[in-house]
């Protein structure tokens with residue numbers, strides 16, 4: 001599995017993503033896909049079991065690396081002399097988040113994989129539909145460790161390339177699809193400070209055989225909504 005590419009610019013090492021995805025993320029995605037295929041066939045008990053088996057501890061541990069303080073040391077962020085300053089909330093570009101038409105355009109361009117690390121992602125509104133059908137298997141509590149590990153890791157984010165707090169807009173050319181770890185690991189850090197390559201300047205990493213057909217499980221949305 002080819003996971004990460006470093007390149008050297010101006011004497012600094014740049015990378016595609018902060019973390020290198022682990023194989024268990026893709027295994028969990030496969031199990032969730034199979035679960036929804038079972039659900040579509042009316043095999044609810046098997047679907048529930050597969051959703052439970054996708055709740056993998058090492059996936060939770062992977063995502064845990066991304067949260068909270070300490071990212072500077074963890075990921076080797078650097079200080080950039082002429083970096084855009086952090087703006088007060090009143091001075092940041094509006095809207096804070098992309099509107100629905102922009103979100104649709106970003107998904108159309110990027111699909112349902114993180115543009116940084118290449119893992120499959122699932123929209124939160126779809127995860128809520130699955131959790132409503134299978135509340136015992138797909139927990140989503142208020143604390144990190146009470147949330148289903150795979151859906152947490154694969155949580156679709158609309159990530160600002162230049163953070164909004166640093167002057168970045170919520171327009172299509174400044175927003176990419178990202179996973180939870182890539183979004184929350186970087187937070188208000190610029191690409192250069194995080195030593196990350198621009199995610200739209202390389203082809204998305206293709207890390208599993210379902211890359212071309214993974215639709216974020218959207219094909220199941222209508223059925224999950226209707227019962």
Ligand SMILES: [Zn+2]
Nearest residue numbers: 114117179182
């Ligand atoms: Zn990612």
